[in-house]
Amino acid sequence: MAAAAAAAADHDAAPRAHALILPYPAQGHVIPLMELAYCLIDRGFAVTFVNTEHNHRRVVAAAAGAGGVQAPGSRARRLRLVAVADGMGDGDDRDNLVRLNAVMEEAIPPQLEPILDGAGGEGQLGKVTCVVVDVGMSWALDAVKRRGLPGAALWAASAAVLAVLLGAQKLIRDGVIDDDGAPLKLENNSFRLSEFTPPMDATFLAWNFMGNRDAERMVFHYLTSSARAAAAKADILLCNSFVELEPAIFTLKSPATILPIGPLRTGQRFAHQVEVVGHFWQTNDDTxxxxxxxxxxxxxxxxxxxxxxxxxxxxxxxxxxxxxxxGHPFLWVVRPGLAGNLPTSFLDATMGQGKGIVVEWAPQEQVLAHPAVGCFVTHCGWNSTVESIRNGVPMLCWPYFTDQFTNQIYICDIWRIGLKMVQTCGEGIVTKEIMVERLKELLLDEGIKERVQRLKEFAETNMSEEGESTRNLNAVVELMTRPMS
Structure with a gap:
């Protein structure tokens, strides 16, 4: 990446282009889009990164705690963080994705218009010349199209899930799901997107774990309409994946081509620099x-x-x-406010003797890259899945909702680089005995370790100077710097 490095080193050069980037307001979406922002900055772009006000405050506070907001150098000067109101009230539950989705689509577009037209961006950054939106925010592409700007859409989960969303109408015609996304009676609940793709379980489609059927129906329609709009209005569809992870998916040409640009890295590419990486929490990394x-x-x-x-x-x-x-040492991340639910006797017995630590936040990329880490007990979010692969760490899978069950199938059944956490009957509690048994099995499985190392090598190859994902990313740069129509 000699050209990109030269562009990043040129502190005084005018930006090659000015990209506005709009993520869906969840940490798992903000992080990969922030990383894409740095990929563009490395290639000479300026970036205006637009978060909702709620998440803007969290990202800025977390970055300030790590010294990131005031980091010197041209890369920091070319990143502008901007906040827009999401339409929710101060006391509203932003984890209620159904309501959040409904109000954002009304509240945010009018606020984007002046930003797209250059408000606050004159001078060093210049006017916005191109846009990247999260697929979940594809309604923002209407304003982009009206201005004749190049626009891309990034999907923050697996290409397989995006392909399902894009192919939802065909799944309805084929009798896999009904008009509201509910799975119909299938043999073993299994279907295939094509004869060449691996089987998928209709029970575990991304929208089918939202807590109640009404919510699942609304999320289904939001996701499928967002995906269709992104395919229709964006100049290119991007995904944080790479060819060897989902080879059959990337050969599908209908209804839209998905271009892999992963694995996007999240904060360890420049160890000597502290960057804003999109995390919502921050503590002392040294712990x-x-x-x-x-x-x-x-x-x-x-x-x-x-x-x-x-x-x-x-x-x-x-x-x-x-x-x-x-009996293994452990590092357990428990979100702020939840650590008080842990047994005091456990904390005294383990942490007091140095057997493990419980923290509210961890620098996950650095943790997974550390040679002391033997396995990752994960919810199977796509970012965590890709980060674990990129660092060659086997996974013990404990999914909860949305696409996490699809990712578990990839991890355990297709790539075979992890194991499922088996639930017991009754209340569905995973007992300590099961935990011990599965950890032992995972840590002793040499085949899993070899396979995840192989995927790690593929990931590194894809992000090398001549790697396919790097070539795809360079193609995106060319698209985003084309003359305006």
Whole structure:
């Protein structure tokens, strides 16, 4: 990437282009789009990154805690963070995705218009010349099209899930799902997007784990309409994946071509620089990394369940007891406000003796890259899945909703680089005994370790200077810098 490095090193050069980037307001979407922002900045772009006000405050606070907002150099000067109102009230539940989706589509577009027309961007950054939106925010492409600007849409989950959304009408005609996305009676609940793609379980489609059928129906229509709009209005559809992860999906040409540009990296490409990377929480990184530095190679169990997953107090207790009984050192990320639900006896017995630590946030890319980490207990969010692959770490899968079950099938049944956490009968609690058994099985499986290392090598090849994902990203740059019509 000699050309990109030269552009980044030129502090005084005028920006090659000015991209506006709009993520869906969830951490798992903000992070890959922020990373794409840095990929563009490395290639000489200026970027205006638009978050909702709620998430803007969280990202700025987290970055400030790590020293990122004031980081020197041309890369920092070419990133502008902007906030827009999402239409929700101060006391509204932003985890209610159904309501959030409905109000954003009305509230945000009028606020984007002046930004697209150059408000606050004159001078160093210049007017917006191109746009990248999250597929979940594809309604924003209407304003982009009216201005004749090049526009791309990035899907933050797997290409397979996007292909399902784009092919939903065909699935309805074929009797796989009904008009509202509910799975119909199928043999083993299984279907294929084409004769060449792996089987998918209709029970675990991305919209079918929202808590109630009304919510699932509304999310189905929102996701499918957003995907269709992105395919129709964006000049190019992008995905944070790479060819070897989903080869059959990337050969599908209908109803739209999906271009892989992954794995997008999230904060470790420039170890000497602190960057804004889209996290919503931040603490002292040294706590996690110092602990890992003291542990034997491949011994640590890293546990993290993303920004939305909620566990019952009973399940938290069983997980805590299972980690303690496993005998392995552990690093457990428990979101702010939830650590108080852990048993005091567990914290005293483990943390007091240096067997493990519980933190509210961890620098996940650095944790997964650490040689002491032996496995990752994960909710199977796509970002976490790709980051684990990129660092060659086997996974113990504990999905909760949306696309996480599809990702688990990839991890355990297709790539075979992890194991499923098996639930017991009754209340569905995963007991400490199951936890111990599955951890032991995973950490002793040499085949899993070999396969995940192979995928790691593919990931590194794709992001090399001549790698396919890098070539695709360069093609995106060319598209975004074409003369305006």
């Amino acid at each position: 996690c990394l110092s602990f890992l530095d003291e542990q034997p190679y491949g011994s640590v169990v890293y546990v993290a369940f993303g920004s939305l997953t909620i566990m019952s107090p009973g399940q938290l207790k069983e997980l805590a007891l299972g980690l303690e009984a496993s």
